[in-house]
Amino acid sequence: MTTRYRGLLAVPFVLYSQPTGVFGDDTNVAKMAEEAHRRYAEIMRDVELMIDDHIARQNQDRVFPSKLGMLVPTAGPFFTRLPLEAAFKYQDRKRYMSSRRYVAPSFNDVRLVLNSAQIMAVTNGALQLATFDGDVTLYDDGQSLEPSSPIIPRLLDLLRKNIKIGIVTAAGYTTADRYYGRLHGLLDAIADSTDLDPVQKQNIVIMGGEANYLFEYEPSSPYRLAPVPRPEWLTPDMAAWSEAEIMALLDVAESALRDCVRTMNLPAIIVRKDRAVGIVPNPPEIRIARESLEETVLVVQRILELSALGAPSQQAGQGAQGRRGVPFCAFNGGRDVFVDIGDKSWGVTVCQQWFGRRSGGTTGADAALTAIKGENTLHVGDQFLSAGSNDFKARSVGTTAWIASPAETVELLDELADLMQKKLS
Ligand code: IMP
Ligand code: MG
Secondary structure, eight states, rough: HHHHHHHHHHHHHHHOOOTTTOTTTTHHHHHHHHHHHHHHHHHHHHHHHHHHHHHHHTTTTTTOHHHHHHTTOOOOOOSOOOOOHHHHHHHHHHOOGGSSSSOEEEOOHHHHHHHHHHHHHTTTOOOOOOEEEEEETTTTTTOOOOOTTTHHHHHHHHHTTEEEEEEEEEEOOSSHHHHHHHHHHHHHHHHSSSSSSSHHHEEEEEEETTTTEEEEEEETTTSSSSEEEEGGTHHHHHHHHHHHHHHHHHHHEEEEHHHHHHHHHEEEEEEEOOEEEEEEESSSOOOOHHHHHHHHHHHHHHHHHHTTSSOOOOTSHHHHHTOSSSSSSEEEEEEEEEEEEHHHHHHHHHHHHHHHHHTTTOOGGHHHHOOOOGGGGEEEOOSSSSSTOTTTTGTTTEEEESSSSSSHHHHHHHHHHHHHHHHHH
């Protein structure tokens, strides 16, 4: 969809930009910028209205799709409206897109406008749960959340505002010490904080392996975390995935990965875990070509689909009719490829139900009723485009923001805090 918006903005760029303007001619550039700004804003407003119409229709069982649905058949559900015009004006003040004469509004420009619009839409008191991917979102790929990270005070600020936090990472470990290793800066800061009360400190969970290991905050543990036994958090749908099917799926995935390593002669070894299987570079410092990683994801995805064991496109929140197989997520992690059982749509759903149940004070079957809703959830991640894109899956159960680096996460959290502050006062 981001590509479509960009296409729409290219027209006024071609018509209004003044690449022949003489250097130093500020008045002309200012005039051009003003006109381009007006036209870009108009287009944003038109798309905003198109989304409004789509939202009005998605809530009814209409036979005819919306115009947006016809233009972008892959468009997902909208949990909130998107104030694109206001978001564009905000980003134009930061990025001066309208003042550019040679570089048209880019994919990144549009991505950031969409993020701002989504942030604006959830800061009217709606935001209850913020979930974050790990690698590339909270820290650089393969690194850890160190005490000096500027992200930490911003996450503490969310907790202080009684917003729940889920770290929904693909990194899959069975024990608390490994997650402490990756997240110690944040976990220690929570433990040491004097202005968070015990309930607020409890408002963070780690969901590892996308949807496979849940840890809650535990002040008495040296790792600040305690594993939560699966029966306490699996949704009824997830509880129905049989252990035998899971193992069979991972076996097929493993043999497909082995074939890829052999046929493309990849410098990689297989890593098999109890809920995942992947390939990692060997030696570790070598980089496997992006094309090879993408090809591997697509091959494994296809083989699992054909095996009838896997249900790749089956995400949480889509109803249980006609289901077969176990959902999985095969993705390109940048340096590696992993196949996880379930995906982040399930992981975020577990967070929604976990916190919903806690504040609702109920247990058992009505977890889905007390769950935090999609319009009250924001997932922040970096994987929305590469093969398998594990963060994109969260789009089916909540609103999302697409960042490209930990520095962008910092900016996003500042924007969020700023708007919450403004709307309070
Ligand atoms: P994320 O960005 O936090 O979702 O982490 C993704 C990265 O975690 C992958 O690219 C892998 O490098 C790493 N990882 C470690 N263990 C696992 C696993 O069991 N499944 C998937 N990814 C894993
Ligand atoms: Mg990531």
